Amino acid sequence: MSKFAERYGPWAVITGASSGIGAEFARQLAGYGLNVVLVARRRDRLEELASGIEDMYRVEARVAPADLTARNIVQVLQPALADIEIGLLVNCAGFGTTGPFLDMDPSVQESMINLNCHAPIVLTHEVAQSMRERGRGGVIFVSSVNGFCAAPGMANYNATKGYDLLFAEGLAAELAPYGVDVQALCPGGTYTEFQHVAGLDSRALGPLSGLVFANASTVVTTSLRKLGKRVTVIHGFINKLNVFMMRFMPRWLSTRLLGTALRRLAAHH
């Protein structure tokens, strides 16, 4: 058994596993020898991924189709989680929207808070109890570089990601003495279905998009390499530089600059 599997196995639960960063977490964790529970709404996608993982790696893969915006997600997921020892939880499911907040459907904005903030905390509260008792394990919150800064056009999304970031940093300090590693993963632009759902288009950046956007596989590799070594993990040099430069700017300026960049990405959608 790999050291990673000893520390974070035998099972990992990954939300948002039907595509993008979450699906990549599932593949790479299976590669480390962890059994995986795959959570998202699209059952067909989850089943296809689970069977691919079981063919490729000597691990078990379970699917747990669920809408994580529901208030009773702990009960909904209970049957899939009750009989396994969970050593790693990856809170990855999330979505964003672009446009003026007052023109948005308020129920969609509320769903975003439920998915991006409520689901991670209630799942963590449920799953990390036994990690603390065992004195080992990990929880990853997929935040974003957007969590460091407000932005017009993505006011609610950035606020949810700021919540994930601060929550993860606080929890990391609470659980470190018990041997449980918490990480706030902060990707920048990543090629997944996120842009399409959020109404953004990376092609707006032209040749720069290759510099600014990353593949999900490299984001996940960075996260797993840093797990237990670093709490706040920003993927990519440009993203690190942007977050670093924000420290020296007045907040109104970083808000305005990010808003301009997002308007450009949204205009091409």
Ligand SMILES: NC(=O)c1ccc[n+]([C@@H]2O[C@H](COP(=O)([O-])OP(=O)(O)OC[C@H]3O[C@@H](n4cnc5c(N)ncnc54)[C@H](OP(=O)(O)O)[C@@H]3O)[C@@H](O)[C@H]2O)c1
């Ligand atoms: N891509 C980026 O540029 C980027 C940058 C920074 C941070 N992030 C963050 O990375 C995380 C993963 O996003 P991604 O880029 O991989 O996007 P993605 O490809 O759109 O994946 C989003 C995942 O969330 C799941 N999901 C959405 N609504 C759900 C619901 N109501 N219940 C359960 N699952 C739901 C989706 O599955 P179903 O539709 O099957 O439910 C999918 O598996 C998100 O938290 C996002 O905020 C992304």
